Amino acid sequence: MQKKWQKKTKNSNISSIIINSFIWLFLIGTAMFVLAPLVFMFTASVMPASDVMKMPFPWIPKGIYWQNYWQGIRGNDGSFIYIRNILNSFIVASSVTVTTVILSAITGFGLAKYRFWGRNAVFMLIMATFMIPFEAIMIPLYLVVTKLGLQNSYQGLIIPFLVNAFGIFLMRQYFITFPDEILDAARIDGASEMMIFRTIIVPNSIPAMATLAVLTFKSQWDNLLWPLLIVQSEEMKTIPQYIVRFISEKHTDEGALMAVASIASIPILILFLRLSKYFIGGAALFSSRKG
Amino acid sequence: MKYPLFKSGIEQKKSRWGLFFVIPSILFFSLFSFYPIFTALYTSFFRKKLLSLQPPDFIALQNYAYLLKSPDFWNSIRATAVFTIGTFIPIVILSLILANFIVSRKRFQQFFQMAYYSPAVLSSVVVAVIWLLIFDPRGLGNQVLNFLFNSPGVDHKFLANSIMVQISTMVVYSWKYLGYFTIIFIVGLTTIPQSTHEAALIDGASRWQDFYYITLPLLKPTTVLVSVMSMLQCLKTFSTQYLFTQGGAPMAPINVITLNIYHTAIRDHRIGRASAMSVILFFIMLIFTWLQFRVSRSEEVSY
Numbered sequence: 001m002q003k004k005w006q007k008k009t010k011n012s013n014i015s016s017i018i019i020n021s022f023i024w025l026f027l028i029g030t031a032m033f034v035l036a037p038l039v040f041m042f043t044a045s046v047m048p049a050s051d052v053m054k055m056p057f058p059w060i061p062k063g064i065y066w067q068n069y070w071q072g073i074r075g076n077d078g079s080f081i082y083i084r085n086i087l088n089s090f091i092v093a094s095s096v097t098v099t100t101v102i103l104s105a106i107t108g109f110g111l112a113k114y115r116f117w118g119r120n121a122v123f124m125l126i127m128a129t130f131m132i133p134f135e136a137i138m139i140p141l142y143l144v145v146t147k148l149g150l151q152n153s154y155q156g157l158i159i160p161f162l163v164n165a166f167g168i169f170l171m172r173q174y175f176i177t178f179p180d181e182i183l184d185a186a187r188i189d190g191a192s193e194m195m196i197f198r199t200i201i202v203p204n205s206i207p208a209m210a211t212l213a214v215l216t217f218k219s220q221w222d223n224l225l226w227p228l229l230i231v232q233s234e235e236m237k238t239i240p241q242y243i244v245r246f247i248s249e250k251h252t253d254e255g256a257l258m259a260v261a262s263i264a265s266i267p268i269l270i271l272f273l274r275l276s277k278y279f280i281g282g283a284a285l286f287s288s289r290k291g
Numbered sequence: 292m293k294y295p296l297f298k299s300g301i302e303q304k305k306s307r308w309g310l311f312f313v314i315p316s317i318l319f320f321s322l323f324s325f326y327p328i329f330t331a332l333y334t335s336f337f338r339k340k341l342l343s344l345q346p347p348d349f350i351a352l353q354n355y356a357y358l359l360k361s362p363d364f365w366n367s368i369r370a371t372a373v374f375t376i377g378t379f380i381p382i383v384i385l386s387l388i389l390a391n392f393i394v395s396r397k398r399f400q401q402f403f404q405m406a407y408y409s410p411a412v413l414s415s416v417v418v419a420v421i422w423l424l425i426f427d428p429r430g431l432g433n434q435v436l437n438f439l440f441n442s443p444g445v446d447h448k449f450l451a452n453s454i455m456v457q458i459s460t461m462v463v464y465s466w467k468y469l470g471y472f473t474i475i476f477i478v479g480l481t482t483i484p485q486s487t488h489e490a491a492l493i494d495g496a497s498r499w500q501d502f503y504y505i506t507l508p509l510l511k512p513t514t515v516l517v518s519v520m521s522m523l524q525c526l527k528t529f530s531t532q533y534l535f536t537q538g539g540a541p542m543a544p545i546n547v548i549t550l551n552i553y554h555t556a557i558r559d560h561r562i563g564r565a566s567a568m569s570v571i572l573f574f575i576m577l578i579f580t581w582l583q584f585r586v587s588r589s590e591e592v593s594y
Contacts, residue, residue: 027399034406140330240530243416254424265414283474
């Protein structure tokens, strides 16, 4: 009896070792599949085009071929327009991030901590905009922005994204748990509502605001469709548009193309590595989201 | 009278401040969300050309009638449906497996989460450009597949063949969003109390039985949520398909609905018809969003 039992444990030990190694292999294999294209981008960006398209691909560059970066920044026509386009992306993404965080916090605070006539209706209306995808309203939005004379301008790129329902919802949920007693204590001490917001609410909601900020910045950094619609001049284009242009101009110089892509990715990757908990926390928020 | 319209003293002051705090956002949403969606609906009943000085003609439902008869529009519906189904199913299954595997590890949990998530932070354009080079006839895609299947010299025509180019867009999208949904699953998994698993294991359940009879049913709300979210994400796809066609891939197989709206409005200048397509897209997505809300409300599990 004793022996049989021991044999069984031995067997299950072996099978659990097999399962364990399979799990590790699967995780590592997937990690390689996920990371290989990223590594490819960075290694190819420092290789001459002839090496990038060599079969098989030489994963380790022989030297650092900086000319790709120079060509990417200079552009095929030598106009250095990419620098301007990078600047545009920074201006638009940062402005949208700042306004989204501020407006979401103010609105979320108003909805969470004040009782006023029509509050629930306002909240329902804002949540209803969740159901209006940008892709469905981009054409009329384009007409609105053109009518306001804002096409081909920073205002035109920024204004349609000043705030969004997700941000307001996120901040409201965060503020609802904030103790009312602290706010009332501040009121008794004579603080105005604006002062309460600035000195009590803002400092206490940094994690939620940081999460919203990185998610907003990321999605604006990624925005291609809207600039495609309203920007015509090269000076007002953003990074994604420059990449589109670079492909159609000279599809052959793969090294320079990867340099352009690397330059576009480095800021957001640095942000991700420094603030990964906010990125991951932002994704995790959805699983606990309740309407 | 829960929220009296007229109040006195501090309550009234507070209620005015509340209104003051939400007014900027209300104005914003009125002008940049509600007004455009109603304009889209209104414009869809007109024959309206971009840059044309003529007043638009009212043509009632003719734009919709045209679309329902247009093979090009039905092709877009097909392309979008194929892309959505072909992308969200692998995403849901793979991220469910990965999340379970990661949670079962004692070490490197953080590393795997970060590694899988990293493509999601890149912009879609950069992602599309990287994969354009990988799918080049001389690129890594062919090299890796030929190495795995030991078939030297075969060109899989990732961007030329009409079926392969659809699969290619699915691979790109799944690659980008896999980690994102894995993290949502991980959060769902960690909310299942450890004691439930322990009870099952003490009762003699194998690891597989524990997964099948305990984890999977308790994870159902997360699974449904991930499914609907990834479907919504896929219905909105634009950049990958746009970049691929710019990079020389054939248009018809991957002419998804957003791409079609963009071309109809900007290249063909047919605002009325593009608006009708937008309204149809809006209603398709409305159904899915409504589903998402219903699901996240009703599917709560108690442990």
